[in-house]
Amino acid sequence: MADKFTHLDAADNPTMVDVGAKAITHRTATAESIVVLGDKIMALLDGDEITTKKGPVFQTAILAGIMAAKQTSNLIPLCHPLGLDKCDVKIRVNEAKEVVIRCTASLAGKTGVEMEALTGASIAALTIYDMCKAFSHDITIRQTRLMAKSGGKRDFKRD
Secondary structure, X not given: OOOOOOOEOOOXXXXXXXXXXXXXXXXXXXEEEEEEOOHHHHOOOEOOEOEEOOEEHHHHHHHHHHHHHHOHHHHOOOOOOOOOOEEEEEEEEOOXXXXXXXXXXXXXXOOOOHHHHHHHHHHHHHHHHHHHOOOOOOOXXXXXXXXXXXXXXXXXXXX
């Protein structure tokens, strides 16, 4: 655990972390968001997709998640702009009829990609909400969390 926040300078002002001296390593992070759509919307599930007048919900959310991950530094002020080597968004419905979104981002670089994975999963969840709200506003984005990260100073894996 760090003794102080990394995004503050000696005078406690916000600063971007200097990664110039860090080694380039292969870094990967996976984040997950869970969306509860409710029975009314889940009744529209046909195979692995929900189709609305706006188009295929999950396919659109996958594209939105990838686009968002690539734009993370434009959304979160102190994130480094990163050229991702790969971003993968997977969407499935679990046994509890919840929509589970997994976003995995990776690159060879000097800083981690957990914010990119979290952003991708979050925006995919918001896209599902946007595309389904015409049917019901009783939609819950229940959680977004980091599931795993590797390649940096500390690896992390959630049980």
